[in-house]
Amino acid sequence: MSNAFTTHPLPATAGAETRSLDAGLIIDPSTGAIAPNVSMSVNNALAPGDGAFSADGVADLADLPYLYARWTNPTVRQLEQRLAALEGAEDALATATGMAAIAGTLLTFLKAGDHLVVSDVCYAGAVELTQRVLPDLGIAVTPVNMARLDAVAAAIRPNTRVIHCESPVNPILRIVDIAAVSALAHQAGAVLTIDSTFATPVATRPLSLGADLVIHSLTKFINGHGDVLGGAVIGRRALVAKIRGRAGVYLGATLSAQSAWLILRGIDTLYPRMRTICESAGAVATFLETHPEVEQVVYPGLVSHPQHELAARQMTVFGGMIGFRTRDPKAAAARLAERLRIVHYAFSLGHQRSLVVLLDTAEMMASTFRLSGEALEDYRAFASDGLFRLSIGLETAADILADLDQALTP
Ligand SMILES: Cc1ncc(COP(=O)(O)O)c(C=O)c1O
Structure with a gap:
């Protein structure tokens, strides 16, 4: 054979x-x-x-x-x-x-x-x-x-x-x-x-x-x-x-x-999962843009993404990953880790459950990227002092929004 x-x-x-x-x-x-x-x-x-x-x-x-x-x-x-x-x-x-x-x-x-x-x-x-x-x-x-x-x-x-x-x-x-x-x-x-x-x-x-x-x-x-x-x-x-x-x-x-x-x-369920995940990600990204604690949202599907036009040319849907920045990221991270009930505060991504974690820019530079000059400025244009990496899962979008809202609000 x-x-x-x-x-x-x-x-x-x-x-x-x-x-x-x-x-x-x-x-x-x-x-x-x-x-x-x-x-x-x-x-x-x-x-x-x-x-x-x-x-x-x-x-x-x-x-x-x-x-x-x-x-x-x-x-x-x-x-x-x-x-x-x-x-x-x-x-x-x-x-x-x-x-x-x-x-x-x-x-x-x-x-x-x-x-x-x-x-x-x-x-x-x-x-x-x-x-x-x-x-x-x-x-x-x-x-x-x-x-x-x-x-x-x-x-x-x-x-x-x-x-x-x-x-x-x-x-x-x-x-x-x-x-x-x-x-x-x-x-x-x-x-x-x-x-x-x-x-x-x-x-x-x-x-x-x-x-x-x-x-x-x-x-x-x-x-x-x-x-x-x-x-x-x-x-x-x-x-x-x-x-x-x-x-x-x-x-x-x-x-x-x-x-x-x-x-x-x-x-076997990749397409329907991604359809749900991308739809929820669009809703969550739009919601986060209006949240008083959130300073910037990075999602290729938002017109505010600096390369939205390129993303629209190259992507048929905009994926399940969202980046967002808050005021006082360390304090926000502590609140998220303690208060989230639906989204998990954890590394990794692309699961059925939503996951979020803070990637502190200084720590990322020390451990991994080691960028300086223009390259560091380019990174900071997206992440500033720290970016929350949010991977959207299959929960009801309204539940993800409500969970993030209650955990983000001081
Ligand atoms: C973009 C990307 N490529 C590769 C990997 C490595 O994958 P694995 O953990 O399956 O080795 C990861 C893990 O997070 C990733 O995000």
Whole structure:
């Protein structure tokens, strides 16, 4: 049995929501089961003549029969096909975490002597990996505000192999013009990777805007229930095959079958969840703009967002993430942590429950971003002394509003 694509054929006219439910679906030939099986076997019996395989020299491990679960697994492969369909891509690799997808991708396309241009603000783990670990391996790294296209162009060098960014960026919700950055990357012969965790494929399709690879933390909106870690990198088959060989086989970043099954279950409701979440996020952002304790709200769907026009061009919905600033943020954070009853005061995002946390600018600079000069001013334009990062969940919007209101009011 080959683990190459064996998708249930869909009419060419099938819409995105239909594909999100159906792609990768393999009806179990022995039982007719429609829901995916959790295939727990670490190894699979080989057919006579299959021989012994070495990962080395195989162009695409996904072309081999299932033989060892660190390489490929039937349940994980169904998830990969579903993810590829969500992003309109040829293939996907599912990984144990979002960080494994980022690290596996960068360590596939970068070697000593190469150069990476990375967004100066993005997920803290990605910032710390690129700015602290990669230089130890002889990889030069230039952090840049990706919203300044002239700065991106100036940062590119003859040995730039990868440009990595997010849109909207975690945590300040700055938007990156993916089509424009992709033109710059391709002029330079570099691979553009977009971490689209905040947007989800429901809002933005980075590959259709010219990105080469899309990365997700599946831990967030795509699984959506706060009960499993996972990641993915999605794009052209030849690129994904390279990452599969390194990240899966040598770095051991493989996702487990149980986690894949849970994430497949999460994806079944991705579109309706995101519809509800985005609608509530719009209502909460609008409400917060009128709240006497709130000084600024950052939400791509608000006309007050400095890049609202770009967001409207690049996003079909504006996502579930909101940033807001209050007077005396530390006191407000203490009130939120103590008084919230519906929203949880906690890290992470993209769950069924709303979550909020204060990201103090001085602390973020000391621990992670280390920005100065214009880059720091650019950050402070969104976050000032501290930004509350609010991830909207599936509660009734009026309940989220009322809970935030009672907790914010001194
Ligand atoms: C934008 C973004 N990318 C990647 C990650 C890392 O994901 P994981 O925790 O699944 O490794 C996160 C985690 O918060 C994130 O927000």
